[in-house]
Amino acid sequence: MDKIRSDGMNRRLRGFLCAAAGMLAVMAVSAGAADDLKPPVGYRNWFHVNTMIVDKASPLFAQLGGMHNVHVNSVGEPALKTGGPYPDGTMFLTDLHDFTVVDGSYVEGALKGLALMEKDSKRFAATGGWGFQFWVGGDATKPAVTDATKQCFECHQPQKAQDYVYSTYIP
Amino acid sequence: MDKIRSDGMNRRLRGFLCAAAGMLAVMAVSAGAADDLKPPVGYRNWFHVNTMIVDKASPLFAQLGGMHNVHVNSVGEPALKTGGPYPDGTMFLTDLHDFTVVDGSYVEGALKGLALMEKDSKRFAATGGWGFQFWVGGDATKPAVTDATKQCFECHQPQKAQDYVYSTYIP
Numbered sequence: 001m002d003k004i005r006s007d008g009m010n011r012r013l014r015g016f017l018c019a020a021a022g023m024l025a026v027m028a029v030s031a032g033a034a035d036d037l038k039p040p041v042g043y044r045n046w047f048h049v050n051t052m053i054v055d056k057a058s059p060l061f062a063q064l065g066g067m068h069n070v071h072v073n074s075v076g077e078p079a080l081k082t083g084g085p086y087p088d089g090t091m092f093l094t095d096l097h098d099f100t101v102v103d104g105s106y107v108e109g110a111l112k113g114l115a116l117m118e119k120d121s122k123r124f125a126a127t128g129g130w131g132f133q134f135w136v137g138g139d140a141t142k143p144a145v146t147d148a149t150k151q152c153f154e155c156h157q158p159q160k161a162q163d164y165v166y167s168t169y170i171p
Numbered sequence: 172m173d174k175i176r177s178d179g180m181n182r183r184l185r186g187f188l189c190a191a192a193g194m195l196a197v198m199a200v201s202a203g204a205a206d207d208l209k210p211p212v213g214y215r216n217w218f219h220v221n222t223m224i225v226d227k228a229s230p231l232f233a234q235l236g237g238m239h240n241v242h243v244n245s246v247g248e249p250a251l252k253t254g255g256p257y258p259d260g261t262m263f264l265t266d267l268h269d270f271t272v273v274d275g276s277y278v279e280g281a282l283k284g285l286a287l288m289e290k291d292s293k294r295f296a297a298t299g300g301w302g303f304q305f306w307v308g309g310d311a312t313k314p315a316v317t318d319a320t321k322q323c324f325e326c327h328q329p330q331k332a333q334d335y336v337y338s339t340y341i342p
Contacts, residue, residue: 044218044219045216045217045218045219046216047215047216048216048219048240048242050279051222051238051240051279052276052278052279053224053276053277054275054276054277055275055276055277056275057275058274058276059274059275060275060276061275067222069219069222071219097341103228103229103230104225104226104227104228104229104230104231105223105224105225105226105229105231106223106226106277107221107223108221108222108223108341109341110341110342111341111342170268170279170281170282171281
């Protein structure tokens with residue numbers, strides 16, 4: 001398998017995966033809502049930011065394997081295109097799906113979970129203005145993040161210049 | 172690399188790739204608009220249907236390698252969820268992007284082209300009611316489909332029961 005590297009891409013990937021790893025790592029622990037965030041509706045009609053697949057060759061596959069489809073709502077869409085900062089009310093939603101490999105093609109499968117970053121600069125001041133949550137299977141009764149600072153924000157801190165967001169605009 | 176198969180998935184994949192192969196195969200020929208279809212705007216805010224990656228292990232990589240992000244407009248979205256048939260005005264848009272592989276993760280890159288299926292049962296009666304086009308680099312002045320029957324529709328015919336569409340709704 002090819003390994004093509006660039007500093008920018010590695011930085012973006014590392015942060016993204018780090019955050020997601022934190023979210024999923026807690027899934028083995030008893031789930032408890034860290035806050036009252038709720039899974040948003042209609043996100044598949046939000047702006048499609050990018051897609052990434054974490055395959056078996058990745059050391060993070062056990063925790064993070066899947067197809068990550070990232071969407072941003074209309075509040076945050078203009079800021080994505082300028083690299084931030086993001087206004088309050090911005091939501092980034094990743095729908096994480098299974099995938100299968102068929103003759104060298106990677107095909108989307110069932111939903112594994114939903115990851116949310118929601119901006120509220122006052123409410124989430126302790127974590128850069130962002131609230132974080134992950135729902136197993138997209139089920140609102142199964143939040144997996146109990147400590148957003150440790151599980152999520154620590155990995156986003158290096159992206160302070162982009163308002164703690166790793167995703168960038170790809171035309 | 173794993174090869175996980177299912178009849179349904181193989182059928183869906185084969186048709187999708189067959190059609191796309193037809194579109195791209197003509198890129199070496201001088202381009203000429205087969206009709207007056209135009210690249211739609213705002214498609215990244217349409218419903219995100221699915222994403223598929225055609226990797227180097229695929230025999231179709233040379234023609235089709237890339238990340239295929241499929242979107243459907245609001246006219247066709249309800250019909251996607253019921254498996255068709257689709258009303259006139261439906262558009263399926265695939266934005267095809269490059270990708271790179273970083274430590275086992277597949278990361279989206281630059282835009283390679285846009286593929287469109289647009290429904291108009293009278294105007295495109297000869298091809299199942301669908302018009303087809305592919306624009307190289309998303310450039311409206313670079314249409315690649317000159318014979319929609321041969322390059323596109325022949326591969327969609329087996330999907331007649333789903334109004335010639337291969338994509339299915341994945342919750």
